[in-house]
Amino acid sequence: MSAHDTTGTTLINHWQRGVPVYREPVVTPTQIFFAAFAALGLLMAVVRFFSPLARFSGMNDAFAWGIWKTFNVMTLTALGSGPLAIGIAAWVFNREKLHVVMRTALVSGFLFYSTGLIALGFDVGRAWNFYSVLFPWRWNVHSAMLEVSICMPVYCALFLGFENLPMVLERFYYTGSDATRERLQRWAPTVRRIYPFMITGAYILPLMHQSSLGGLLLLGGEKIDPIWQSPVLPLLYVIAAGVAGIGFVIFLLCMGCLRYARPLDLGILSEVGGLLSIVCFVFLAVRFGDLAWRGELGAAFRLDRMSFLFVIETALILAPAVVLRNRAARETPRTLLFMATLACLGGMFYRFVPSTMAFHPAARSIYFPSVPELLISVGYIALGVSAFSLAVKYFAVLPGEIGDWNYMFKLVRKRRAGSVRTS
Amino acid sequence: MSPTINRRQLLLGIVGAGGAVAGGLAQSAVAEDHPAHPVAPADAVSMLYDNTICTGCRACMTACSETNGLPPDTSAGMPLDTALTSGIWDIPADLNSKTKNIIKLYKDPDGTDFGFVKRQCMHCLDPACVTGCPFGALKKDTWGAVTWTSSLCIGCRYCEVACPFDVPKFEWDKWNPKIVKCEFCFDERLQQNKEPACTSVCPTGAVIFGKRADLLSRAKKRIADAPDKYFENRVYGEYEAGGTQVLYLSNVSFQKLGLPKLGATSLGHYATKVTSVIYKWLSGPVLMAGLLGAVIKRNWVRHEAERAEREKETGLRDQL
Numbered sequence: 001m002s003a004h005d006t007t008g009t010t011l012i013n014h015w016q017r018g019v020p021v022y023r024e025p026v027v028t029p030t031q032i033f034f035a036a037f038a039a040l041g042l043l044m045a046v047v048r049f050f051s052p053l054a055r056f057s058g059m060n061d062a063f064a065w066g067i068w069k070t071f072n073v074m075t076l077t078a079l080g081s082g083p084l085a086i087g088i089a090a091w092v093f094n095r096e097k098l099h100v101v102m103r104t105a106l107v108s109g110f111l112f113y114s115t116g117l118i119a120l121g122f123d124v125g126r127a128w129n130f131y132s133v134l135f136p137w138r139w140n141v142h143s144a145m146l147e148v149s150i151c152m153p154v155y156c157a158l159f160l161g162f163e164n165l166p167m168v169l170e171r172f173y174y175t176g177s178d179a180t181r182e183r184l185q186r187w188a189p190t191v192r193r194i195y196p197f198m199i200t201g202a203y204i205l206p207l208m209h210q211s212s213l214g215g216l217l218l219l220g221g222e223k224i225d226p227i228w229q230s231p232v233l234p235l236l237y238v239i240a241a242g243v244a245g246i247g248f249v250i251f252l253l254c255m256g257c258l259r260y261a262r263p264l265d266l267g268i269l270s271e272v273g274g275l276l277s278i279v280c281f282v283f284l285a286v287r288f289g290d291l292a293w294r295g296e297l298g299a300a301f302r303l304d305r306m307s308f309l310f311v312i313e314t315a316l317i318l319a320p321a322v323v324l325r326n327r328a329a330r331e332t333p334r335t336l337l338f339m340a341t342l343a344c345l346g347g348m349f350y351r352f353v354p355s356t357m358a359f360h361p362a363a364r365s366i367y368f369p370s371v372p373e374l375l376i377s378v379g380y381i382a383l384g385v386s387a388f389s390l391a392v393k394y395f396a397v398l399p400g401e402i403g404d405w406n407y408m409f410k411l412v413r414k415r416r417a418g419s420v421r422t423s
Numbered sequence: 424m425s426p427t428i429n430r431r432q433l434l435l436g437i438v439g440a441g442g443a444v445a446g447g448l449a450q451s452a453v454a455e456d457h458p459a460h461p462v463a464p465a466d467a468v469s470m471l472y473d474n475t476i477c478t479g480c481r482a483c484m485t486a487c488s489e490t491n492g493l494p495p496d497t498s499a500g501m502p503l504d505t506a507l508t509s510g511i512w513d514i515p516a517d518l519n520s521k522t523k524n525i526i527k528l529y530k531d532p533d534g535t536d537f538g539f540v541k542r543q544c545m546h547c548l549d550p551a552c553v554t555g556c557p558f559g560a561l562k563k564d565t566w567g568a569v570t571w572t573s574s575l576c577i578g579c580r581y582c583e584v585a586c587p588f589d590v591p592k593f594e595w596d597k598w599n600p601k602i603v604k605c606e607f608c609f610d611e612r613l614q615q616n617k618e619p620a621c622t623s624v625c626p627t628g629a630v631i632f633g634k635r636a637d638l639l640s641r642a643k644k645r646i647a648d649a650p651d652k653y654f655e656n657r658v659y660g661e662y663e664a665g666g667t668q669v670l671y672l673s674n675v676s677f678q679k680l681g682l683p684k685l686g687a688t689s690l691g692h693y694a695t696k697v698t699s700v701i702y703k704w705l706s707g708p709v710l711m712a713g714l715l716g717a718v719i720k721r722n723w724v725r726h727e728a729e730r731a732e733r734e735k736e737t738g739l740r741d742q743l
Contacts, residue, residue, distance in 0.1 A: 053595050219690055
């Protein structure tokens with residue numbers, strides 16, 4: 001007997017389409033708090049552009065990559081890989097149910113990528129020379145860094161931008177004049193005609209650069225602890241992006257619905273949870289297969305410092321893998337949210353450790369981010385958070401009921417009629 | 424032969440073309456850009472440093488700083504009387520953005536074992552920094568010198584992460600930072616047919632300049648002439664990370680001198696052996712796009728067919 005029968009509730013299809021959060025004021029104290037942090041971080045980042053890096057970061061010649069690269073880019077774009085993972089499930093593996101949560105994934109993915117790219121722009125020391133990207137004869141095609149530095153901006157600006165476009169056009173359609181509506185009606189077939197091609201590109205490109213982020217570390221060679229340094233790093237980086245990306249979509253859906261008092265659709269969440277469990281198992285299979293193949297299993301369980309990190313990482317991914325196999329667990333919001341959070345942390349952990357805690361340059365040196373470095377890093381995240389909370393209010397991002405959508409329009413009409421009467 | 428092509432000929436043509444492409448791919452996999460064990464070209468320049476001859480006079484350091492126009496490096500700390508004399512002290516602690524070449528003295532804690540070491544760029548045969556550099560700012564130049572071009576560098580510092588010898592340094596305190604490392608005095612001297620500054624001034628011949636093949640055989644002769652004088656009876660740099668153009672002979676452990684224990688495979692080979700096949704002519708991504716695209720297109724058509732029904736049922740526009 002399945003769990004929802006024993007609890008006496010049935011699964012109701014609450015998520016039918018994206019519905020804007022319309023009952024909340026746009027500007028809230030929380031929003032101001034995050035916007036202030038974002039402004040502070042961005043302001044410092046701009047100042048950093050006109051100042052040597054030494055004053056803004058704790059980086060040094062041994063740890064030449066700080067948290068802007070290792071966390072804001074390497075780690076957080078894994079969380080922003082929801083559009084890749086959920087998109088492939090929905091459009092390639094035909095999980096029809098998942099279409100309704102795509103917008104949540106797409107907006108968050110776009111924000112993780114764009115803030116990551118801003119981070120990269122202010123991290124590099126000679127950004128003005130980046131124009132070389134326009135001259136293919138200057139490209140070093142063997143460089144994973146080249147692949148990442150072309151593929152990531154193109155994906156974010158072109159493909160994620162395009163995937164987020166219907167949501168923006170939809171707002172213009174409902175808020176614009178008749179002329180706008182007519183123009184958008186005319187554009188709609190074009191958007192739909194190129195849509196399947198664009199989403200194909202939107203899955204190929206992140207598969208390429210998410211693996212290349214792992215590929216970057218291959219050249220690190222023996223500086224990176226053998227528990228992580230492996231020829232399968234690129235593959236594991238992609239799978240970890242799936243783990244963290246799917247986990248984060250669940251996390252965001254649950255938190256968004258909690259915050260804005262929306263019902264959860266456990267049928268859909270349970271499907272995403274099942275998917276998460278599968279990807280976690282795939283990650284663990286490749287991870288352990290690789291360790292066994294390279295004869296590093298002993299080192300992985302030696303229970304020293306490095307092994308300890310590995311055990312944490314494994315536990316964080318193993319728990320959701322096992323627990324979410326169980327249908328009752330997947331349909332219990334609290335368990336699902338908890339497990340999704342663990343998966344996010346596990347995926348992030350795997351993506352963060354090899355370039356930081358398991359990175360051992362020959363020179364005895366320590367790196368810890370400086371206060372300005374941390375503030376800038378947090379600023380990018382705050383920018384993402386505050387942009388997301390604006391997006392859910394302006395656009396139909398978070399999934400909700402059709403009834404809610406209709407009620408919103410009734411309110412809008414009433415308000416318009418009211419304003420006409422008073423004026 | 425008839426001008427029209429029948430189905431059989433077309434099929435054969437396709438198979439033939441496919442075979443040619445596959446053959447080309449296999450060929451390119453054999454003649455790869457980053458072989459596991461690169462072979463030094465005949466004109467590869469080299470440096471041989473023998474720490475049993477070095478007296479630690481540091482003439483090479485002065486010559487290097489002078490030739491390369493490097494500023495005084497106070498990284499080892501300012502002596503107390505600086506404030507009184509207002510003089511400048513050049514006391515580098517290690518390789519950094521102001522020091523491209525350094526002589527250090529290693530001593531065991533009990534004082535039994537000691538040896539000098541000269542550190543500078545190793546000028547690898549297949550340098551990891553060059554493999555990683557996105558726009559070719561670092562390149563393997565004539566005679567194998569690894570040089571840096573400021574106009575191509577974006578300051579990503581991947582070279583610092585990649586270099587197994589921790590050689591490239593970044594000007595953290597500059598607004599317009601450069602990557603600083605030994606470039607074999609390429610512009611300053613090599614191109615004028617002069618040997619690098621450090622080897623030219625060495626009074627004892629502890630570091631000498633020559634072709635790699637010559638210096639390697641000279642080093643091996645020194646080992647053969649004095650068995651067990653040198654650590655492991657071998658030349659460091661002959662095979663390390665695929666081989667380097669700077670070679671070392673030492674009486675103490677290379678690792679104690681700060682030269683890392685490395686495998687004989689080039690890092691460039693390790694890092695690109697899989698991707699160079701997948702990304703050859705972008706064949707992997709294109710194939711993948713074809714495959715995913717076909718499935719997506721099929722699912723898209725179905726989705727669009729169901730859309731009309733859905734829109735009629737709910738009376739709302741479908742959301743993408």
